[in-house]
Amino acid sequence: MNQTYIALLRGINVGGKVLKMTDLKEAVAGLGFEDVKTYLQSGNMVFRAAKASNVELAERIASAIKAHKAMDVKIMVRSVREWDRVITDNPYPQAEEKPKTVHAFILDDQPGKDRIAILRTKDAGSEEWTIVGDALYLHTPDGFGKSVLGNLIERTLKVPMTARNWNTVKALGELAAGL
Missing domain, CATH: 3.30.70.1280 (SP0830-like domains)
Incomplete structure (x- = not known):
């Protein structure tokens, strides 16, 4: 099947x-x-x-x-099933009202603890991020276009990844559920 x-x-x-x-x-x-x-x-x-x-x-x-x-x-x-977890594991409930302020970075590999520690030292202003499973969630209250961390995450963590805004994450989940 x-x-x-x-x-x-x-x-x-x-x-x-x-x-x-x-x-x-x-x-x-x-x-x-x-x-x-x-x-x-x-x-x-x-x-x-x-x-x-x-x-x-x-x-x-x-x-x-x-x-x-x-x-x-x-x-x-x-x-x-993995995509559904990306949706349900999102630690930022703000995504429901302001979906453009949350992005899910899908990680191809787990970053090393040393790389995560370096990312934690970056001045993020009002931005927050959390890694859950194979996704890094980035909350950018001022929008992704003004994000400090948006362009630093991959260079700092040094693992292949791709990001999607919350509207796209949800839409892909709905599209997949309809198959």
Whole structure:
């Protein structure tokens, strides 16, 4: 029985690295995925596939994109169950009323304790962050555009990650639940 997954493509449609969502769907068409749906133009996809590891699915999608568009893309995959945990584990209830003030950074690896300690020393002003499982939640009361930590998190923690605002996190959860 197929399971539902969410794929997050990192760095797509920013900085000149363009991948249309129609091209993404074409690229993965031969992988045997079902019910492939994309969300926005920022590299978000939900699909159903035979049970496999997140890493295996990410590698298959990345290879398909490379073969179809000659692009190297970092991809992170989470099962719908894992994504539901990202939603329920959010420590910032402000996200419900002001979803643009909370971002979930999906971590590909766990950062070392030394790297976390360094991030804690950064002057964050009114911003707060918390790591729960494989997600770092960043609350930016003044908005992500004015965030002090938004651009420091990955450079400081030194693990691959990709961030989505709370509207997108919830929308992907709803899209996946509908498959």
